[in-house]
Amino acid sequence: MNKKHGMLIYRKEDIARNKVFIDLLMKASYDVDRPLMLITYEEMALQVAESNLFLESEESLFPSFIINRSVSHWINEIAESKEIRSFNSAKIARIANDKRLTHSTLSKIDIPMLTTIHTSKETLVEHPPLDFPFVVKNPFGRGGTDVHLIDSADALKEVSSSLHDELIVQPVGSAPGKDVRVFVIGNQIIGAVLRESFDSELRANISLGGSSKIYELNEDEKSLINKIIDHLKPDFVGLDFLLDENGKLTFNEMEDAVGCRSLYMNSEIDIAALFMKYVAEQT
CATH class of the missing domain: 3.30.470.20 (ATP-grasp fold, B domain)
Incomplete structure (x- = not known):
């Protein structure tokens, strides 16, 4: 395999619905002489200590870079600790995959955004931090998952059992x-x-x-x-x-x-x- 090759990492459940994009990436990787190997998050056995290898055994599979689309920033961090370039960087992956960190980071440079409050499910149910209606999100959710519009105390109680233990709460946008x-x-x-x-x-x-x-x-x-x-x-x-x-x-x-x-x-x-x-x- 080309010396400069990469690993494209997806979770198994995401591969089928992303097949078109995966195929485009794979083709484009050969066009620029950076061939990709698709590997699933679930099949990875990473060396995290006492080894300079990336995967558990195959030295020949030590990648020049990884494209990690498994929403697991710790893999990027391990790759970077072994001097493997990761896309995105571990810093960006960590910030992007936690909405609390994203908002906190960008609030430092005065980017306009909605009021955003972190709370626990227990506190939300007992003492909602905003007036109804408001939006509740799982800070680790993606693709629009775990987003709820709450318009009353009754609605909050009804949905509470399905909420993540950690949450962010925002007013409804215009x-x-x-x-x-x-x-x-x-x-x-x-x-x-x-x-x-x-x-x-x-x-x-x-x-x-x-x-x-x-x-x-x-x-x-x-x-x-x-x-x-x-x-x-x-x-x-x-x-x-x-x-x-x-x-x-x-x-x-x-x-x-x-x-x-x-x-x-x-x-x-x-x-x-x-x-x-x-x-x-x-x-």
Whole structure:
């Protein structure tokens, strides 16, 4: 295998629904002479101590880099401890995969966002920190999972048993069911899509049945996004924004293993090829 090869890591349950993107990445990896080997999170046996190997046994499988889309930042950290380049970096993966850290990090540079409060399930049920209605999220959720619109005490009690033990609580945005996802590779804005739910559903994720179309960013919006990029220095992320009452972007969350279906459904942009070109430049 080429000396500079990489590992593409997914959880088993995510492979089927990401097959198109995985195939695009695999093809693009050979085009830039950085071939990828797909490996599942569940089959990995990592050396975490007393060895310079990455996987448990096969020295020949020591990768030059990893693309970890399993939403498990500790793998990135182990890779970096063995001087293996990880995409995204362990720092970005850790921040992106915990909404509490994402909001705290970006609040330091005055990025507009909704009031965001961390609490436990027990405290939320006994003493809600915001007036109804509000939104409750699992801080580790992704793809629109574990997001609940709570409009009354009765509704809170009804859903409480299904809530994660750790939560963030936010007020309802001005345009629920609508958001803008911005795709970023390195220091470049690649494109943006406006995503909308078909009905009153709070979440606009395409995987949950929403619609999407290309969104043309204006100069003020680009300036805001570049401020985030300059501060975080990500490799490949999705930045999701809500729209306020004046149509201005309000930061919502950052996706580490960002879903790209909405972009290649609505444009000719081959984001997999662009990303692998970036990986080749970085390795």
